[in-house]
Amino acid sequence: MAKISPLMLAPPLIFGAFAVLAGIGMFREDPNALPSAREGQTAPPIVLTEFPGKTLFDDATLRDGEVKLVNYWASWCAPCRVEHPNLQTLSDEGIPVYGVNYKDQLDNAETFLTELGDPYRAIGRDEKGRVALDWGLYGVPETYVIDGEGTVILRFAGPITQRVIENTIRPALEKAAGQ
Secondary structure, eight states: OOOOOHHHHHHHHHHHHHHHHHHHHHTSSOTTOOOOSSTTSBOOOOOOEEOTTSOOOOHHHHTSSOOEEEEEEOTTOHHHHHHHHHHHHHHHTTOOEEEEEESOOHHHHHHHHHHHOOOOSEEEEESSSHHHHHHTOOSSSEEEEEOTTSBEEEEEESOOOHHHIIIIIHHHHHHHHHO
């Protein structure tokens, strides 16, 4: 009988491992959702640079007893432009929306808000992206639902659409309010 080389076993074993991982991924609740290590945990400290002419928010704001959204955005982000009217709608409904301008040029960010409106109750700048790293940001836009004690209830990566508001954001806001 021929002796089987360990090198001959490697390809089928590697293929099997990939098949198992793919199978696990297919049976996740939402295969498009990016995992968040922050959900259910206290929001990381937030120390931002002032956005001239705007109210700055800080770590204490996240724990002020009020349910809120924290939205990471940038003027160079096309999906941020798409979601912006929906953030304005939520803000107009009285939902506090706080903005973090991510790795952006100040003049471009100011033009963005002048053109599209400012839905943010307060806003700060994360010029180097250090705060975003602590929050586990994948990219912009990204929105977090925070309960009144500063716990992350939901992290949503991608633009907030009407469907996302109804199916994802509103249920998370209700959950945050009920805690």
